[in-house]
Amino acid sequence: MGFGPAIYTERVMFKRIFFAGAAAFALLAASLSASAADVSKVASPTQYRLRLYNLHTDERIDVVYRVGNRYLPGAVAELDHFLRDHRTGAEKAYDVREFDLLHDLMARLGRPDSEIDIVCGYRTPETNTYLREHTQGVALHSEHIQAKAIDIRVPGVPTAEVRDAAMAMHRGGVGYYAQSNFVHVDVGPIRHW
Numbered sequence: 001m002g003f004g005p006a007i008y009t010e011r012v013m014f015k016r017i018f019f020a021g022a023a024a025f026a027l028l029a030a031s032l033s034a035s036a037a038d039v040s041k042v043a044s045p046t047q048y049r050l051r052l053y054n055l056h057t058d059e060r061i062d063v064v065y066r067v068g069n070r071y072l073p074g075a076v077a078e079l080d081h082f083l084r085d086h087r088t089g090a091e092k093a094y095d096v097r098e099f100d101l102l103h104d105l106m107a108r109l110g111r112p113d114s115e116i117d118i119v120c121g122y123r124t125p126e127t128n129t130y131l132r133e134h135t136q137g138v139a140l141h142s143e144h145i146q147a148k149a150i151d152i153r154v155p156g157v158p159t160a161e162v163r164d165a166a167m168a169m170h171r172g173g174v175g176y177y178a179q180s181n182f183v184h185v186d187v188g189p190i191r192h193w
């Protein structure tokens with residue numbers, strides 16, 4: 001009987017320690033769960049996607065070219081090939097800011113998942129000279145030659161609206177060709193015509 005109160009006290013202490021430990025474990029588990037949710041947000045950076053249709057080659061591409069701040073070299077190479085000079089087949093590495101411009105322009109238009117019609121991508125100097133001799137409005141030192149420009153249409157969106165959205169972004173040159181129904185967007189100096 002002399003051990004009764006001591007055993008009782010040990011049992012009470014054990015229960016208190018057990019429940020305090022269980023509560024601490026529950027808090028730790030909740031904290032880890034919240035941390036895992038935060039990590040999953042970090043582990044899923046924004047994907048940058050372009051959906052393009054080439055009016056001259058009748059090709060389509062749907063590609064994620066960037067994840068977070070990392071450009072995907074294989075996807076960028078696919079875009080470079082897709083935007084090749086359709087007259088000669090020559091390719092040039094595009095300034096990736098042009099892809100970001102297209103991506104952001106589509107978001108600004110409220111059509112992030114829509115397809116863009118490509119009227120003209122990269123041009124060789126020879127193609128540019130030919131176009132200067134046979135059409136109007138082709139610059140001698142066109143940004144197309146530098147793989148920094150693309151002429152586009154967005155099906156279902158008036159070209160004037162595309163022009164206005166591109167101009168509001170202040171990210172390069174914007175040319176409006178109402179008669180030919182396309183907009184030129186480039187990542188050269190900020191200007192418009």
